[in-house]
Amino acid sequence: MSINKIRFSQADVFTGVPYKGNPVAVIIDGDQLTDTEMQAIANWTHLSETTFICSPTNPEADYRLRIFTPHEELPFAGHPTVGSARVALNNGIKPAHDGYLVQECGKGLVKIYINGDQLSFALPEPKISPVADELVSHVARALGLEDLSKITLTEMVDVGAIWLTMGLKSVQDVLSLDPQDEQLVKLLPTGTTGVTVFGPQTSADSDLEVRSFAPVEGVHEDPVCGSGNGAVAALIKEHHLLNKQKYIASQGQKMGRNGIINVDLDANDQILVGGHAVECITGQLLHP
Structure with a gap:
């Protein structure tokens, strides 16, 4: 051979x-x-x-x-x-x-x-669509989040990969999540890549903490996710959530990583990640 x-x-x-x-x-x-x-x-x-x-x-x-x-x-x-x-x-x-x-x-x-x-x-040009309140509550509980008042927004964002993207009030809320893969697989609409969650960082080194979960793709948690951060960036830009054009996101600390993502929200009418x-x-x- x-x-x-x-x-x-x-x-x-x-x-x-x-x-x-x-x-x-x-x-x-x-x-x-x-x-x-x-x-x-x-x-x-x-x-x-x-x-x-x-x-x-x-x-x-x-x-x-x-x-x-x-x-x-x-x-x-x-x-x-x-x-x-x-x-x-x-x-x-x-x-x-x-x-x-x-x-x-x-x-x-x-x-x-x-x-x-x-x-x-x-x-790639993001496509943003709403998520039904019932699905938001079910997904939140599958993530281990019982207090729904901690959610600031949830939308579906298609950047080639499709992320149900959820904002939370604090970095502690993001880091405390303990997702149940089997529940997420059952809940997420067909074609959805997974769930990306973000919240404001208190560190001087970054503006946001991000986590991405894709059990549908066989990935419990993605250590540092480019498309997930792209989905977050699309919502940051759409809803004017940060008072700056450029920001830094961190991801991976729950997995022993130290990922750093640089985002420019308006580089010649493009989002750069x-x-x-x-x-x-x-x-x-x-x-x-």
Whole structure:
């Protein structure tokens, strides 16, 4: 049996310190694999997402990115976009445009701006819709939140990934949540990626604390979630929740991580979500 050697990397995203962010597995030679093989590899790595860098079909793109959870393919996800862009740059992909990469994915073309060691993606145009009060109360209780007066707002936000996005009054409210996966899976409407919750931080280092839960995708808690933070950013901008254009969110402390997400709410009429990413593993997959 002949064995193909396929370049592989694992990057830690939304951190400059290895092992403190959110890992993503990146297969650099994605063109060599079928859809079925991609899904099997994503199930095997069992990270929240595994990506495959492929040749673009759109001439405007620098590469095409396929993004898989252990269960299914996603049209877009945030931390895989940042991590895969870092791996792409480290492995010889040069941007055709000055200062940014263009990623082709299921959501279309996504610009990823390069600012020194930091990478920021332009959030796909968010679609915001209301959530019925009954569903809000059921989801809150599935999260372990009995006092519904602690909820400041809840809306569904589609940024390619679809998050039921809930604001809470305090960072303590966010950190005290203890979600029940089976209940959330039963409650969330079909197509919903999961629940992202946010609240104001009291730390001088960040403005918000964020947590993201995606049991539908086989992920109890995502350590640091780019699309979840994009959904939060869309609501921050829509409802003018912060009196500033740029803010910093922190995520992951309940999982022993220290993720930092930088958000610009109005960069040429775009929301930019970004941070650092570092490669932690490089090597090869041995593929029959």
